[in-house]
Amino acid sequence: MQLNDSDAITININGCREDIPEDPQKNCAGLAIVDLLKEVNSNIGVLIEPRKMITVGAGLGSSGACASAAVYGLNKLLNLNFGMDQMIEIASRGEIASGSVAHADNVAGAMLGGFVIVKSYQPVEVIRIGVPEIxxxxxxxxxxxxxxxxxxxxxxxxxxxxxxxxxxxxxxxxxxxxxxxxxxxxxxxxxxxxxxxxxxxxxxxxxxxxxxxxxxxxxxxxxxxxxxxxxxxxxxxxxxxxxxxxxxxxxxxxxxxxxxxxxxxxxxxxxxx
Amino acid sequence: MQLNDSDAITININGCREDIPEDPQKNCAGLAIVDLLKEVNSNIGVLIEPRKMITVGAGLGSSGACASAAVYGLNKLLNLNFGMDQMIEIASRGEIASGSVAHADNVAGAMLGGFVIVKSYQPVEVIRIGVPEIxxxxxxxxxxxxxxxxxxxxxxxxxxxxxxxxxxxxxxxxxxxxxxxxxxxxxxxxxxxxxxxxxxxxxxxxxxxxxxxxxxxxxxxxxxxxxxxxxxxxxxxxxxxxxxxxxxxxxxxxxxxxxxxxxxxxxxxxxxx
Structure with missing residues (x-):
């Protein structure tokens, strides 16, 4: 992930590309970035290069993981100091690109690891439970x-x-x-x-x-x-x-x-x- | 609780009597006893004298507790060796007398203490979790x-x-x-x-x-x-x-x-x- 002065969000997918859209509005990570930039009123350019090592469209949460990574990275690069719950909330809206609904099922797990209970959505609050070896x-x-x-x-x-x-x-x-x-x-x-x-x-x-x-x-x-x-x-x-x-x-x-x-x-x- | 040769189930309530029915078919403990005796094909006479120390009809589970006590006691007096799950199942049917539905919400807690999850009903299986001081x-x-x-x-x-x-x-x-x-x-x-x-x-x-x-x-x-x-x-x-x-x-x-x-x-x- 890189910031630049292009005013645009650019997505170059590596690894298992398959049919993942690179249009930011149609890509979970892209949409999460759009949402985050709107939230902080910024029009900085962002380049992301996801490396997918897992089959796409298989219900394994890779698009949620990608949205989480995008939000986490941007939070860091822009020094936004968003808390975990807030990052999960923004990333969850990225999921609209794949399933038409904002949900934290995958992004919360990707952010925190372990087993995550989504306590509430407005605002997003979660409980993380450590998992045994499964x-x-x-x-x-x-x-x-x-x-x-x-x-x-x-x-x-x-x-x-x-x-x-x-x-x-x-x-x-x-x-x-x-x-x-x-x-x-x-x-x-x-x-x-x-x-x-x-x-x-x-x-x-x-x-x-x-x-x-x-x-x-x-x-x-x-x-x-x-x-x-x-x-x-x-x-x-x-x-x-x-x-x-x-x-x-x-x-x-x-x-x-x-x-x-x-x-x-x-x-x-x-x-x- | 006493066994006798009367062929009948007799209920004498002590303590907070209020309007608790003493007709075995209308009393949770009585109905549980009817059910248990049917299950083991017995027509032995049973006398129970519940001592209610708690307000009745308040949603505090006292009828379930009473049904549990009746089944537990009868299991012991008749040497039936029913397991906990089976006792909970029979006692849960006693609840039909108060709420028209067999349910283990109260009887499982009364039998086991702690916090009880009813895993399944047919057959009854439960998980008991110890509670902290609440x-x-x-x-x-x-x-x-x-x-x-x-x-x-x-x-x-x-x-x-x-x-x-x-x-x-x-x-x-x-x-x-x-x-x-x-x-x-x-x-x-x-x-x-x-x-x-x-x-x-x-x-x-x-x-x-x-x-x-x-x-x-x-x-x-x-x-x-x-x-x-x-x-x-x-x-x-x-x-x-x-x-x-x-x-x-x-x-x-x-x-x-x-x-x-x-x-x-x-x-x-x-x-x-």
Whole structure:
């Protein structure tokens, strides 16, 4: 990221470019920068060169991470002294470029690392909880698409709400006690996102069943995109990754498999050549 | 509690009798006993003599506590070896006598103490979390009524669900970190029960405002009944109790004020004369 006197926001994407728009109004990081500059009444020129090392449009939050990085960097370069909550708020508006809605789901996690509860939106306030070691295997369909956020229904029966509240409480409890098996059981259930979003993944229920039978503690759709993630124990990651790969292949889906771990590290500065 | 050869369930209530029905089918403990005896195919006679030391019909969970005690006692006297989850399940059906719905909200807490998340209903599974010291001041309207559970709407807008899920996560986090001030802030908000149930308490919003301005960390309606509870620090309990008493009096409500603490002690046997 660099400041210049061009009066313009310029985005040059490196790495997994795919179809990421470089128009600032259509790019999450770009839109976040537009918003921030408006907020501080500046028309300074900004060049960003995101290096995407992850598949795009897969519901893995890379656009949110990029928006967070843009806001964090600009806060530093312009000496704005924005607090974390304020930076999250601005970055969350960048998400409008990918899903039409401002939301902090991804940017809060990218900023802070760990597990983040968004307490409120106006103003944005969050609680960050440190995570135990959580091995995660992700299967990404190699196909870009906009998020499926708009498909989620707008109301929910109260007896289902009750179940979802119990699930939500259990997630927090499982993370805080470091109980990964319980976490797996809980994240495998969901009444809001999974029923809608899994529809876009051919053979989703079969893939899920194979992963759970193969020893994964839990499995669900990742974010709004077309990825499936599973959590398991450290010893099991390669086996689960194999099952993931084969289950996708059986559905004739061209996929990429990633083995990773939940991270407590939030945003940070790195220096590249 | 005593077994006998009368073939009947007899309930003799001591203490705050008020209008508690002694017909086993209309009494939570009685109905739980009916259910348990049906489950084990027994027609043994049972006498229970509940000693209620708490105002009835106030949403303080005393009928649930009574149902729990009946099931726990009968499990012991008949050597049934039911596990905790199973006892909670049976006792939860006793609640049908007071609110027309089987629910474990009160019985699970009464059985186990602490803070209890009901994970699932079929079968009943719970998570118990130990609570920090939480001073609680309760203002009880001296008037008995059935629970207001049936007034709760049957569906909820998804953007409100999102807020309620955040509140729920924060409650668990606040209890597990022992942050009573945060717990107070969270329990003061609620989109499901409070909007409906507070309508039956004259001047509720004024009472709540006075308690919060007076230093309470949080305040809300207790259960389905006509009580208001506030949490505060240990030093503040008497001041908050005074405010509670006066705020109710200003609304011309005859009330009783109780100072207590959240308890980690669940059900236990005591021996009386």
């Amino acid at each position: 091995p995660i295997v992700i299967g990404v369909m190699k196909k870009t698409q906009r998020t499926t956020r708009s498909l989620i229904p707008t109301s929910m029966a109260l007896d289902v709400v009750k179940e979802q509240l119990a699930l939500c409480s259990r997630v927090v409890h499982a993370i805080m006690t470091g109980d990964i098996e319980e976490l797996g059981r809980v994240i495998s259930k969901d009444f809001i996102s999974e029923p809608v979003r899994s529809r876009s993944i051919p053979g989703y229920s079969t893939i899920k069943k194979k992963l759970l039978n193969g020893g994964a503690y839990g499995c669900n759709v990742s974010g709004g995109g077309l990825s499936v993630f599973a959590i398991c124990d450290r010893q099991g990651t390669h086996d689960i990754a194999e099952i993931m790969k084969h289950s996708f292949a059986e559905q004739n889906i061209d996929s990429e498999t990633i083995i990773t771990y939940a991270s407590n590290q939030g945003i940070r500065e790195i220096f590249c050549e | 001073p609680i001041v309760i203002g009880v309207m001296k008037k008995t009524q059935r629970t207001t559970r049936s007034l709760i709407p049957t569906s909820m807008a998804l953007d409100v669900v999102k807020e309620q899920l955040a509140l729920c996560s924060r409650v668990v986090h606040a209890i597990m970190t022992g942050d009573i001030e945060e717990l107070g802030r969270v329990i003061s908000k609620d989109f499901i029960s409070e909007p409906v149930r507070s309508r039956s308490i004259p001047g509720y919003s004024t009472i709540k405002k006075k308690l919060l301005n007076g230093g309470a960390y949080g305040c809300n309606v207790s259960g389905g009944g006509l009580s208001v509870f506030a949490i505060c620090d240990r030093q503040g309990t008497h001041d908050i109790a005074e405010i509670m008493k006066h705020s109710f009096a200003e609304q011309n409500i005859d009330s009783e004020t109780i100072i207590t603490y959240a308890s980690n002690q669940g059900i236990r046997e005591i021996f009386c004369e």
